[in-house]
Amino acid sequence: MKITNSTMDDIDLILGFYDDAIAYQKKVFGQHWLGFERRQVEREIAEHRQFKIVVNEQIACTFVVTFNDPLIWGERDQDPAIYLHRIITHSAFRGAGFVKHIVEWAKAYARQNHKQFVRLDTWANNQKLIDYYIAHGFTYLGDIYPEKVNELPKHYEGVALALFEMNIE
Numbered sequence: 001m002k003i004t005n006s007t008m009d010d011i012d013l014i015l016g017f018y019d020d021a022i023a024y025q026k027k028v029f030g031q032h033w034l035g036f037e038r039r040q041v042e043r044e045i046a047e048h049r050q051f052k053i054v055v056n057e058q059i060a061c062t063f064v065v066t067f068n069d070p071l072i073w074g075e076r077d078q079d080p081a082i083y084l085h086r087i088i089t090h091s092a093f094r095g096a097g098f099v100k101h102i103v104e105w106a107k108a109y110a111r112q113n114h115k116q117f118v119r120l121d122t123w124a125n126n127q128k129l130i131d132y133y134i135a136h137g138f139t140y141l142g143d144i145y146p147e148k149v150n151e152l153p154k155h156y157e158g159v160a161l162a163l164f165e166m167n168i169e
Contacts, residue, residue: 003105006050006062011041014050014062017088024091031123031159036086053098060093062086063102065109072121072146072161081117081165082110099136107168117165124160138164 006014018036025032044050044064053061064085070077084106089098106118122129124143134140141163 001053001055001060001101003051003053003101005048006045006052008042008045010050010052010059010062011038011045013059014041014052017059017062017090018086020091021088029123029126031125053101055093055096059090060096061089061098061102063088065106067113067115069119072144073119073163074144079117080115081119082106082113082115084118084120087120099132103136103166107166110168116169117167119163119165121161121163124162126162130162133164138166140164 015036015038022032022035041050049065051063051065052059066083066085067081068077069083073081073083084102087099087102089096103118110116110118118138120133120138122133124130130140143160143162145160
């Protein structure tokens with residue numbers, strides 16, 4: 001298993017992962033993402049923020065890193081942090097424990113980039129995922145309602161988000 005940057009050759013596969021994740025969200029949760037634009041993924045790859053976990057030459061998981069997230073984190077965005085987004089495991093690899101590996105990788109990545117926190121968010125009514133992130137060492141900070149939803153993906157409209165962080169110092 002290795003974690004490396006995604007490449008432009010991975011775009012169709014990543015978009016397929018998003019489609020599969022949306023179908024899975026609809027099936028098990030009832031709330032779901034509303035899709036992502038190809039240009040967005042291209043930009044994330046070009047900026048070296050889109051990552052993949054490769055197992056036996058096959059992409060098993062993808063995720064995105066940002067160095068700021070002011071629309072969700074508000075004033076806290078001034079803190080030295082990295083933000084994890086859109087962690088998606090291919091259905092053939094579900095249950096493989098990739099979040100544990102992503103957390104260890106993210107802590108090292110944050111240190112390399114002189115950051116103190118690793119952060120992420122999820123829907124506030126997804127108790128299963130909230131418990132999962134807490135079990136992986138994140139501290140639950142509470143819920144927020146994003147204010148500038150017109151600047152965020154459509155699935156942020158009218159939802160509460162649970163915020164999590166891990167202090168790596």
